[in-house]
Amino acid sequence: MIAVHDLAKQYHVGDHVVHALKGVTMAVAAAEFVTIVGPSGSGKSTFMHILGCLDRPTTGRYVLNGRDVSTLPPDELARVRNETIGFVFQGFNLLARTSALENVELPLLYTRQGVVKAAERRDRAMQALEAVGLTDRAEHHPNQLSGGQQQRVAIARALVTQPSLLLADEPTGNLDSTTSHEVMEIFARLASDRGITIVVITHERDIAAYGSRTVDFKDGLVVTDRTNDALRSSALSVSSVALD
Amino acid sequence: MRKFLRHPVVDTAVKALSRNRLQTVLTMLGIAVGVATVLAMMAVGAGAQRSIEQQVRAAGLNQITIRAGNWRPKITDSDEAVAHQGDARESLRHPLDRFTGDVVPIAFHPEDDPMEKHDHPTARQRLGDLEAGLGSAATMTFGDAEALRRLPGVQYVAGGIHENVRVHLDGASHSPGRGPSTSAGPGKRWFTRMHGTDVMMPSIKRAWTFAGGRFFSEREQERAAQVIVLGQVVADKLFGPGVTPVGRQVTLWAQPFEVVGVVTSATWVVQPTPGDDQFDAVYMPYTTTQRLLNLSKLNDITVTAESSGDISRLSREITKLLRVRHGIGDNDPDDFTLITQATKALTTGGLPPSVARAVASNVAELEKVTLEQLALTMERASRTMTWLLAAVAAVSLLVGGIGIMNITLLSVTERTREIGLRMAVGARSRDVMRQFLFEAVVISAAGGLAGIVVGVIASVGIARALQWATVVSPWSVALAFGIATGVGVFFGWYPARRASKLDPIVALRRD
Numbered sequence: 001m002i003a004v005h006d007l008a009k010q011y012h013v014g015d016h017v018v019h020a021l022k023g024v025t026m027a028v029a030a031a032e033f034v035t036i037v038g039p040s041g042s043g044k045s046t047f048m049h050i051l052g053c054l055d056r057p058t059t060g061r062y063v064l065n066g067r068d069v070s071t072l073p074p075d076e077l078a079r080v081r082n083e084t085i086g087f088v089f090q091g092f093n094l095l096a097r098t099s100a101l102e103n104v105e106l107p108l109l110y111t112r113q114g115v116v117k118a119a120e121r122r123d124r125a126m127q128a129l130e131a132v133g134l135t136d137r138a139e140h141h142p143n144q145l146s147g148g149q150q151q152r153v154a155i156a157r158a159l160v161t162q163p164s165l166l167l168a169d170e171p172t173g174n175l176d177s178t179t180s181h182e183v184m185e186i187f188a189r190l191a192s193d194r195g196i197t198i199v200v201i202t203h204e205r206d207i208a209a210y211g212s213r214t215v216d217f218k219d220g221l222v223v224t225d226r227t228n229d230a231l232r233s234s235a236l237s238v239s240s241v242a243l244d
Numbered sequence: 245m246r247k248f249l250r251h252p253v254v255d256t257a258v259k260a261l262s263r264n265r266l267q268t269v270l271t272m273l274g275i276a277v278g279v280a281t282v283l284a285m286m287a288v289g290a291g292a293q294r295s296i297e298q299q300v301r302a303a304g305l306n307q308i309t310i311r312a313g314n315w316r317p318k319i320t321d322s323d324e325a326v327a328h329q330g331d332a333r334e335s336l337r338h339p340l341d342r343f344t345g346d347v348v349p350i351a352f353h354p355e356d357d358p359m360e361k362h363d364h365p366t367a368r369q370r371l372g373d374l375e376a377g378l379g380s381a382a383t384m385t386f387g388d389a390e391a392l393r394r395l396p397g398v399q400y401v402a403g404g405i406h407e408n409v410r411v412h413l414d415g416a417s418h419s420p421g422r423g424p425s426t427s428a429g430p431g432k433r434w435f436t437r438m439h440g441t442d443v444m445m446p447s448i449k450r451a452w453t454f455a456g457g458r459f460f461s462e463r464e465q466e467r468a469a470q471v472i473v474l475g476q477v478v479a480d481k482l483f484g485p486g487v488t489p490v491g492r493q494v495t496l497w498a499q500p501f502e503v504v505g506v507v508t509s510a511t512w513v514v515q516p517t518p519g520d521d522q523f524d525a526v527y528m529p530y531t532t533t534q535r536l537l538n539l540s541k542l543n544d545i546t547v548t549a550e551s552s553g554d555i556s557r558l559s560r561e562i563t564k565l566l567r568v569r570h571g572i573g574d575n576d577p578d579d580f581t582l583i584t585q586a587t588k589a590l591t592t593g594g595l596p597p598s599v600a601r602a603v604a605s606n607v608a609e610l611e612k613v614t615l616e617q618l619a620l621t622m623e624r625a626s627r628t629m630t631w632l633l634a635a636v637a638a639v640s641l642l643v644g645g646i647g648i649m650n651i652t653l654l655s656v657t658e659r660t661r662e663i664g665l666r667m668a669v670g671a672r673s674r675d676v677m678r679q680f681l682f683e684a685v686v687i688s689a690a691g692g693l694a695g696i697v698v699g700v701i702a703s704v705g706i707a708r709a710l711q712w713a714t715v716v717s718p719w720s721v722a723l724a725f726g727i728a729t730g731v732g733v734f735f736g737w738y739p740a741r742r743a744s745k746l747d748p749i750v751a752l753r754r755d
Contacts (some may be wrong), residue, residue, distance in 0.1 A: 052668070054748050054749050078670050080668065081668060093664075095662060097259060097588075106665075107670055109252045110669060110672070115251070157669070
């Protein structure tokens with residue numbers, strides 16, 4: 001699904017150069033649920049941006065679904081983001097004064113076939129909301145929803161184009177621990193039930209434990225990369241009870 | 245419309261604009277003022293153009309009168325102005341000497357009633373010998389008029405017979421010894437000018453309007469009916485002011501005539517005055533005149549040109565045609581006289597005779613010169629007004645445009661995260677650009693529509709308040725709207741471009 005080879009990224013800040021990534025090589029299989037941890041400044045966000053086709057590496061290769069996307073022009077990257085990738089942010093990034101349903105419809109306005117017809121948009125957005133259990137909140141505006149509900153709307157928005165890769169940058173950063181687990185549970189189920197590849201950045205160890213694999217970043221390099229089946233299954237059983 | 249409003253780009257724009265409602269409305273106001281000014285400017289310009297055309301027509305500048313006979317006042321080199329034509333002794337353009345001879349200066353015009361005590365100037369005093377018919381010869385026929393009608397560039401042709409007459413209100417004609425009574429009513433009579441003319445006359449006289457009734461009809465002309473149209477002055481003198489005499493009877497040449505209409509001036513510039521030959525006059529079909537007076541000739545033929553710039557050419561054509569029809573040899577002078585507004589202005593305009601003669605003989609395109617001068621003066625006035633309004637329009641559109649740029653930039657700043665999000669979910673630069681450009685255009689177009697409404701009202705207001713004709717054409721409305729939209733695109737471009745160039749990563753991090 002994802003294969004990065006010797007990925008490096010440098011920024012120019014004034015006179016000096018910041019090496020955000022110094023050569024990352026890793027692969028993520030389809031339907032894998034990977035969590036990325038690391039202190040701030042470790043390069044994990046930069047790595048996420050490149051994975052999300054929001055940014056291009058300075059050197060190295062990024063192959064997504066068998067296609068080298070590291071040198072694509074901006075419009076092509078936008079297309080990849082629209083068709084293949086779903087984003088979930090720490091701050092939800094929902095449009096204010098706009099219903100949950102319309103928020104979820106947003107990516108459908110930018111498909112390469114043009115704007116999806118209103119009726120179809122609505123159907124697909126409702127399906128996505130159903131996947132996160134929020135069909136009864138479709139007409140609510142973000143300010144009428146709790147933080148957990150808002151993040152579930154954001155997940156529905158990421159799912160509406162049926163992407164094969166879902167990227168989440170600190171998705172639980174603004175949530176309390178109960179709702180954090182609910183959200184992580186949804187990610188886990190999406191990976192196992194729908195075969196969506198999921199990459200989540202977090203700095204909380206218990207959240208990272210939801211991943212089938214946890215990658216540790218430090219100073220622009222991968223320091224550890226381990227699978228954590230035991231943790232995952234135990235966490236899963238706990239949250240399953242909580243959800244029911 | 246519903247579908248349009250539900251289009252995501254439109255929907256987003258409406259939501260975004262309603263977020264800063266006050267700023268949006270104020271920005272629209274700026275554009276509205278600009279557009280309204282543009283519209284008023286064009287309305288005033290077009291109105292001025294039209295009023296120039298109307299005045300040119302009303303002044304009879306497209307009119308040629310061909311008078312039978314070839315008598316002209318001679319212009320002497322004395323200091324006396326040409327305007328005093330009664331004393332003129334020399335011909336302006338000297339035909340062959342054997343035809344002119346000397347015109348004996350006489351105290352009274354032969355057609356004036358020497359016994360009448362006038363309380364207004366005689367025809368001769370007010371019009372001069374030439375216009376009063378002195379020196380006329382009955383050389384023109386109805387056939388000539390018909391022939392002129394077929395010339396290309398000719399609009400209307402009307403033959404005319406002119407006499408001085410005394411019009412009696414019923415009952416007056418039987419007591420000839422009675423002096424003129426001072427008040428209107430039965431027994432009243434009025435000495436005036438009679439024009440036997442053509443049904444076409446109201447079309448030629450653009451400055452006419454009917455205070456009551458109508459002009460005589462084609463059928464009445466064919467039948468040589470005894471119908472008469474009174475000038476306003478005559479109607480007032482005979483029937484009293486404010487009375488509509490349509491249907492009443494008057495007597496001329498001891499014959500009863502039915503009054504079918506009263507004609508008066510359509511513009512305040514020309515007021516009906518006793519002795520003016522137009523409204524101190526009566527009109528009847530020339531056929532009636534011919535029948536009653538046993539005449540077969542015409543005194544004159546009035547021709548109007550389709551274009552007033554065509555007068556010179558048409559004058560030459562008419563001269564050529566009439567000379568052929570009248571069988572005049574190459575070396576013989578015309579037996580008719582062509583009078584245009586330009587030559588008339590020259591001979592009665594108080595120019596020193598030597599100058600008048602020099603001008604008349606040397607300026608071939610005289611009509612064009614006078615026309616152009618009139619048009620030029622009026623155009624200059626309207627151009628000043630137009631430029632003034634154009635300056636106001638430009639300034640307010642500029643200010644409005646800067647307002648649009650300002651509010652769009654504000655919107656871009658406020659919605660940076662939204663832009664980042666849209667880009668993250670697949671919006672391309674051009675999608676973002678289009679969104680913000682559209683919002684700018686919505687403001688300017690809405691402002692433009694408001695401006696059109698205000699501009700139309702303002703144009704009507706200008707017309708009312710300043711007595712300045714204004715014309716709002718659909719074309720100018722379309723142009724004003726186009727300008728408004730253009731301003732939106734122009735001033736929305738920079739903010740929209742800035743939005744489209746945002747880095748989604750940076751935009752998403754922005755608070």
